[in-house]
Amino acid sequence: MAEAHQAVAFQFTVGPDGIDLQLSHEALRQVYLSGLHSWKKKFIRFKNGILNGVYPGSAPGFMLVLAGYLGRAHYLKVDPSLGLLVKLGRHVPVSRYMSVQKQMLVGGVMVGTGLWIAIIFSMRTVLKGLLSWHGWMFAPHGKMTWQIRLWLILVNIFSGMQTPMLYSFQNSLPHLPVPSVKDTMRRYLESVQPLLSDEEHRRMQSLALDFEKNLGPKLQWYLKLKSWWASNYVSDWWEEYIYLRGRGPIMVNSNYYVMDFLYAFPTHLQAARAGNIIHAIMLYRRKLDRAQIKPLMLQNTIPMCSSQYERMFNTSRIPGIETDTVQHMSDSRHIVVHHRGRYFKVWMFYDGRLLLPREIEQQMERILADTSEPQPGEETLAALTAGDRVPWACARNAYLRHGKNKKSLDTVEKAAFFVTLDDTEQRPESLDHYAKSLLHGKCYDRWFDKSINLIVFKNGTMGLNAEHSWADAPIVGHLWEQVLSMDPVKLGYTADGHCRGEPHPNLPGPQRLQWNIPPECQTMIANSLSVAVALANDVDSHIIPFSDFGKGLIKKYKISPDAFIQLALQLAHYRDKGKFCLTYEASMTRLYREGRTETVRSCTMESCAFVRAMISNKTREEKLCLLTQAAKKHQQMYRLAMTGQGTDRHLFCLYVVSKYLGQDSPFLQEVLSEPWRLSTSQTPLQQGELFDLVNHPEYVTTGGGFGPVADDGYGVAYVIVGEKLINFHISSKCSSPETDSHRFGNNIRQAMLDMLNLFELDKKTLK
Structure with a gap:
């Protein structure tokens, strides 16, 4: 060094x-x-x-209650403790040494404090009850009834007067309710009706009815019991069984990626871009540690759960033989940087402060200038995190938990986050290749177990790869929006592309991690790499920046942009494959404590009727009517999912209980084995105020995506940016003869335009 x-x-x-x-x-x-x-x-x-x-209580509120109580007691000449202090004095002799006035003061403080605490818990209980009502969500768009107005006023009153911190509302959020078995059966049968023949649907009705009458109530009893006892009856099982117990590779199959700006290029210097971005991420972590991030609030009033933020940093997924675990450290003062097969530990603090962007750039420059070669087995070591989990767990326990390997592995796993200084260049002209690089890279140059991998390419372009078990994409999206908004504007660069400021004259350099990887472990690394490479080479990615129109134009015709896009995906898929399929759209359940996601089954009877009309010779008016009906149905289903009345998480938990009880259910086994051949997700732009897209349209984000879920299906992520841009991220498998991401992308584009034509828009409105 x-x-x-x-x-x-x-x-x-x-x-x-x-x-x-x-x-x-x-x-x-x-x-x-x-x-x-x-x-x-x-x-x-x-x-x-x-x-x-004590939220929604506050220090001023405490002083007000205390002063009011003591003042009233003094005015009425009564014992403010109502005789409590006298009773305590019989057991605690300290009161004998206090004057009557001091006894009255102490007693008043004690009772006043108790009164304040009682008020807090009363406000919190009322607020939880208010937040359990979701009638506001089902009101017609743009209409505000007097009941909703009154409800909003009460929520504001019982939320307290002070500015809430990130976790202020956690104790006031309601628990996720357990739907009735009858309602879940009805919604499930309705969701599969367009996908089954009449005979198949009658068979499923028979299975569902048998489950509803016999095994279902028994399983439901256990779920009800869990919902009363646990903060959330779904989330812990969802994390364990959907993520941590999976024994296949998490690369491509679970991890997802987030991209850079679409048009802006703040600097061409790799080290400088890394300096600003790492500094911005660390500033965000500091705000997170101090709970200074504002909780996400719908309509600036209704709080959403913030629990997923807790494990954003200093977190790593640890492989196990049967199940993985999530290791989270309370603090970490370093990051680990990977470059050309070498690992470096970089301290983020010096002189009692966070390193400045130019100082971090200085550290990155030192790593880039280092000409040392990787140690035996070091270059492809991270391929273990990209392959199957059991070999990784075996290799970790046998070879990497001893001697110098243990110290180096601990350094990686306990780092704040992982950084890769990639030796390739990625450009927006080749977004497909860019997406694949962020999703899997070379399969050995990202530590896929870390909660966050920051990848900075040779030409200054960058992105993230995130592990999925600890949180969902909107949490990482919140971080990324803050980072992108800080990079070119608040932090900025000099005219020659460097970070602002000066290098530190005495800053200690990065520390090279030392490994002693035996040949047996190197063989296991090579095996994992071959598995990962085969998986990566099979990914067919395609990205469409759709700029013909955006949400601004869609909303003019009183159609939900998300519903419009989902219907376009249904139309595109039917044109692509000539059939309908079970469709997954992720929605959030963060209106409840520790809520994560629920599934919106977007393929409905109404959407299928609309699609059939679009490929027939029906009139424009008939097609437009069916589009409106299908969009309303989709919005209704999305609202049900957000308010705990979805289908799939309830069925999943019923299945888990059945396994614990050792009672197999033919109905549940069949339901949970159905493949999602079209898996979709919207990545919402949550902090639009951070970006002035009117004056700086170049600061639009590309969004992010994920790998295909089914071998013969598509994965589609989309982000609605501003009023005139929708970015689609499409993935599928090259090995499937049924899929082609570019073909599906063309079908999406054509479906969007065809649907817009139903409104007979004047061409000038598209400009």
Whole structure:
């Protein structure tokens, strides 16, 4: 490395005159500053814990209640403790040493504090009850009834007067309700009706009815019991069985990616881009640690759960033989950087402060300038995280948990996040290749187990690869929006592309991680790499920046943009394959505590009727009427999913209970084995105020995507950016003769245009 750093606080030498002890004042200073930072962080967390614990109460509210209570007691000349202090004095002798006035003051404070706590819990209970009502969501768009107005006023009143922190509403959020078995059966049968023949549907009705009358109520009893006891009856099982117990590769199959700006290129210098972005991410982490991020609020009033933010940083998925675990550290002061097969530990703090962008750029420059070769087995080591989980767990336990390997592996797994300085260039002209690089890279240059992988390419383009078990995409999207908004504007670059500021003259350099990987482990690495490469080569990615029109034009005709796009996907899929399929659209359930996702089954009887009309010779008016009906049906289903009345999470949990009880259900087994041949997800732009797209249209984001879910199906992620742009990320498998991502992309584009033509728009409105 360019510099060596004195890692000890003292040195000593033995000579004829005795021992000469030499203390390093700089090292001692750094130890002091590190301890100061740690205690400061603990104090902030302790303070925030208290503030969140008493929310919607506040210090001014406490003083007001206390002063009012004591003033009233003094005015009425009564004991403010109502005799409580006298009773306590019989057991606690301290009251004997206080005057009557002090006894009254202490008693008043005690009872006033109790009154304040009672008010807090009463407000919280009322707020939880108010937030359990979701009638506002089912009101006609744009109409505000007096009941909803009153409800919003009450929510605002019982939410308190002070500005909430990130976790302030957690104790006030309702628990996710368990739907009735009867309602779930009805909704399930309705959802599969367009996909089954009459005979097949009658068979499913028979299976569903048998389940509803016999095994279902028994399984439901256990779910009800869990819903009363646990914060969320779905989330822990969903994380464990859908994510952590999967034994196949998480690369492509689970991890997802997020892209850079579509048109903006802040700098061509790789180290400089990394410097600004890493600094921005660390600033976001600091806000997260201090709970200074505003909780996401629908209509600026209705809070959403923030629990998924807790494990964003300092988190790694740890492989196991039967199941993985999520390891989260309370703090981490370093990151790990990968470049050309080498691993480097980079400290993010010096002199008791976070490194500035130019100082981080300085560290990245040192890594890029390092010409050392990878150690044996080091270059492709991360392929273990890309292959099957059992071989990775075996290799980790047998070869990487001892000696220097353990120290290096701990450094990687306990890092704040993982950074790859990629030696390739990615450009928006080749978005398909760019997406594949972020999704899987070379299969050994990303640590897929880390919660976040930041990838910075040689020409300054960048992106993220995120592990999925700890949180869903909107959480990472929130971080990414903050980072992108800071990079070119608030942080900026010099005229020659460097980060602003000056390099640090005494900054210690990065530390190269040391490995001793035996030949047996290298063989296991090679096997995992071959599995991962085959999986990566089978991914067919295609990205469409659809700019013919956007949500602004769709909303003019009182159609939900999401419903419009979902119907376009149904039309495109039918044209692509000549048939309908079970369709998955992810919706969130974060209106409830620890809520994650629910499935909207987008293929409905109404959407199929609309699609059939579009490929027939029906009149424009008939097609438009069917489009409107299908869009309304989709919105209704989306609202049901968001309010805990979905189908699939309930069926999933019933299935888990049946397995625990050892009672097989032919109905549940068949339902949960049905493939999702069209898996879709919208990545919402949550903080539109961060981007001035009117004056700076170049700052539109490309969004992100994921790999195909079914071997013969499509994965489609889309992001609605501003008023005039919708980006589609399409994935499928090259090995399937039924799919072609480019063909499907062309069908999506044509479906969007055909649907718009139903409104007989004047061409000028498209401009």
